Amino acid sequence: MPDWCSEGVENIVSETSQVLLSCNNMSAGYGRASICDDITFQLGLGQTIAIVGPNGSGKSTIARTILCRQAPLAGTVRLRGAAVDDRTAAYRSAVSAVFDEDAFFPSLTVAEHLELIARGHGMPDVAANVEYELSFFGLEKHARSQPHELSSGQRRRVLLAAAFIRPFELLVLDEPEQRLDAEMRSKLADRLRRTVAGGAASALVVTHDLELVKDAADYYLVAGARASMVPAEVFQAGQIA
Amino acid sequence: MGDIYIASLWVFVFAMYGVALLGVVREALTQREPGSLDDAAGLVPLNDALSVSMVAVAALGVTLLVRMGPMSVTGPQGFWWLGLPLDQRSMLRSRYFRLFTVAVIVALVGFMPLAVAESDNWMSLLTALVMSGLLGASCFCVAATVQLQRLRARTLKVCLALIVAAPLAILISALVYASGGNIDPFTKTLQFLPTFWPVLALTGDAPWQIAAPAFVAVALWLSWIGRRLHLFRAEELKEAGNASGYFAASLYFMDFRSAGLALRSGSSGSSRKPLLRLPGITGAFLSAIGTAFLRTPGLAGKTIALCLIPAAALSVEGISRNAALSLSVVVCAGIACRLAATAAIPFADQPALESCFPLSAQKARRLHLLIPAGYLAVWGAGTFLTLAFFDPLGPLLALQIGVAIAGMAGASVRWAFRPEQDLSSPRSVQATALAGLIRGPDAFILGAAPLAGALYAGQASAILVAVQLAAGVAAVLWATSLPRRRVRFEDLG
Structure with missing residues (x-):
């Protein structure tokens, strides 16, 4: 293991930050076959962890296991101190996630999607919020289109807009850069940094695009048979070197 | 020359049908007594109801066939074959006849219980089964023509309209009978359609004189489509292949949930109906x-x-x-x-x-x-x-x-x-x-x-x-x- 890698949890969450998500000795995999073992970290509010690694190293598997989308093999994951359970209202209120799947309400237009999600979370001034997200993600011209009428990149933007329009404490993005153009990636990186910088939310971002998380990531979780947590400065210095 | 020959045959067949149809309508209008108040029980004769219902059944069959193509290619065929500079007809011909045979067999098997229960003798059973096979073949030809002419959305609407119209027509008939009216020309007209021929065969009113020209007509129709197999669009064949392959695989694995999804209409609902805005x-x-x-x-x-x-x-x-x-x-x-x-x-x-x-x-x-x-x-x-x-x-x-x-x-x-x-x-x-x-x-x-x-x-x-x-x-x-x-x-x- 390189000497800049560190395992353990103590040094990740600063003393002033509240622990939002804690992962302890988690193993992720399929059936009985483990892909990543001993994943341990704590994520505080206002922090971002980027999950990186080559194809097949288990990045998305880690994220999916943390969010209960697949069965864990070992370990514990806690959200605000309680075992993560994606069926509870508290979890659904706190976690906003975008995975690589086109999950859209049938027959609803892009604007209607955003409106209902915003209203579902009791957002004030829904119309203005919808307008802002449509504008931010470049979807104004497609507000009245149904998602299946859009290109894959535009559908990706709709999913991201739906994730950002609602309040959340934990934002989980699985390779959000997929199918986005360079300009949108840059805007998304900036939005991610601003969102977490407020200190009211945290992010877990699975990515191959290190530029996307360069300014936002506090730690990098390098996926693999033995996943390791690396502070951003150390990881980025290692990349430059 | 071949096209002229087929067109002439088409005109002849349709002219014969037209003359026969007019004859039946005229006979119904002139010879039948109008209903009297005595038999105004508000009940529709079984044959009249069947003539309407069979149209709805055929519409349902065409709907299912149109949903699955009916002409299609598998994924590998679509990827490797359709891109080759070869005559598409030779690639699709065997699949075309196979699908046609399946449609005929499904119609035969579907009509078999009624035919066995109602037929008086072997001849009427045989004629009824031949007619039901021809009905299945006709449904296949309609669906293939729809695919060829790219009329999918419109046809599905027409089929739904026919299915809705069937019970409505029976209810209206009941009301007309109840008020002493007579709707015979309408139902007799429906009884002349190919959809009713299997039933007609059971009553002995549809001899081989009807079956033979019907057989010729379907064969000509089949041949007409067969000559145009190269006109089916590659994208449509691949899309239909995905749907029918998904459906067949779902049935093979007994995954009826997926089978239902495979048959689901590809069209999404219109967003013209306003969004519900319930509070909270x-x-x-x-x-x-x-x-x-x-x-x-x-x-x-x-x-x-x-x-x-x-x-x-x-x-x-x-x-x-x-x-x-x-x-x-x-x-x-x-x-x-x-x-x-x-x-x-x-x-x-x-x-x-x-x-x-x-x-x-x-x-x-x-x-x-x-x-x-x-x-x-x-x-x-x-x-x-x-x-x-x-x-x-x-x-x-x-x-x-x-x-x-x-x-x-x-x-x-x-x-x-x-x-x-x-x-x-x-x-x-x-x-x-x-x-x-x-x-x-x-x-x-x-x-x-x-x-x-x-x-x-x-x-x-x-x-x-x-x-x-x-x-x-x-x-x-x-x-x-x-x-x-x-x-x-x-x-x-």
Whole structure:
């Protein structure tokens, strides 16, 4: 293991930050076959962890296991101190996630999607919020289109807009850069940094695009048979070197 | 020269049919006495009802064929073959004849029980089966022509309109008969159509003189399409291949949930109907599922047909009134129940959708009951008010119907949340296949049995209502119980 890698949890969450998500000795995999073992970290509010690694190293598997989308093999994951359970209202209120799947309400237009999600979370001034997200993600011209009428990149933007329009404490993005153009990636990186910088939310971002998380990531979780947590400065210095 | 020859034959065949049709209409108009008030029982003769129903059955067959292509290629064929600079006709010919044969066999097998039950001798049985095969072949030719001419959306609308029109036509006929009117020219015209020929053969009125030209006509039609196999668009063939392959694979694995998805119309609902805007968090959730449901393509037409069919069945002469009522109500309730499940199916397919709202999975599941309950209440009101027009219902039966509808809403949600096929081990394949087959229909049958009993008996009893209530509660509890996860963080911790 390189000497800049560190395992353990103590040094990740600063003393002033509240622990939002804690992962302890988690193993992720399929059936009985483990892909990543001993994943341990704590994520505080206002922090971002980027999950990186080559194809097949288990990045998305880690994220999916943390969010209960697949069965864990070992370990514990806690959200605000309680075992993560994606069926509870508290979890659904706190976690906003975008995975690589086109999950859209049938027959609803892009604007209607955003409106209902915003209203579902009791957002004030829904119309203005919808307008802002449509504008931010470049979807104004497609507000009245149904998602299946859009290109894959535009559908990706709709999913991201739906994730950002609602309040959340934990934002989980699985390779959000997929199918986005360079300009949108840059805007998304900036939005991610601003969102977490407020200190009211945290992010877990699975990515191959290190530029996307360069300014936002506090730690990098390098996926693999033995996943390791690396502070951003150390990881980025290692990349430059 | 070949085209001129075929065109001439077409003109000849159609001219013969036209002359014969005119003859039948003229005969009906001139020779038949108008109905008198004495026989104004409001009942439609069985043959008239069958002539209408067979049009609807053929429309249903064409709908299924159009949904699956009918012409298609598999993924590898689409990728490797269609791009090659070869004549597409030689590639598609064997598949074309295979699909045609399947359509004929399905029609034969489908009509076989009626033919065996009703035929007097071997000759009428044979003629009826030949005619039913020709009907299947005609449906295939219609669907292939529609695909060739790219008229898919319009044809599906026409087919739905024919299916809706069938019970309506029977009910109107009943009213016309009841008022001493005569609609013979209309039904006689329908009886001349190829859709009625299998029935005509059973009565001995459709000799080989009709079967032979029909056979020639279908053969010519088949040949006409066969010469144009190169005109089927590659994209359409691949798309149809995906749908039919998905359907066939689903049936092979007995995954009936996926089979239903494969047959689902590719068209999404129109967003012309306004978005529901119910207040609050639950209101937003209900708005999402309610709006999507109200925008389901063809919802109004299907609902009207489902409301009219039981009353139409009641209006047919020569069949047991109570048996027809009981059977038609149960069948229509089952279809309505399945239709009501369309609101929840996307949530079962994409659990991420439900996570967009800050509601627990348990509460969301309970809320899913409301849309089917509302829809089935509308269907129930439409059905039983139409029936009450002919035969008033007692208060106890009305109560039982209300209880039954609540239970059916539970069955509908249980139907929507059938488990996905788990292919991880032979045992799990078996278990999920069975669950996919029976989950939903089980709760529906449990709830429909007491109602069917009451309708067959012609009255409800306190015991039947109590059984109905118990069945309804069981269906709702089944529908709202969430499956336990095999492994959870709580267990590991």
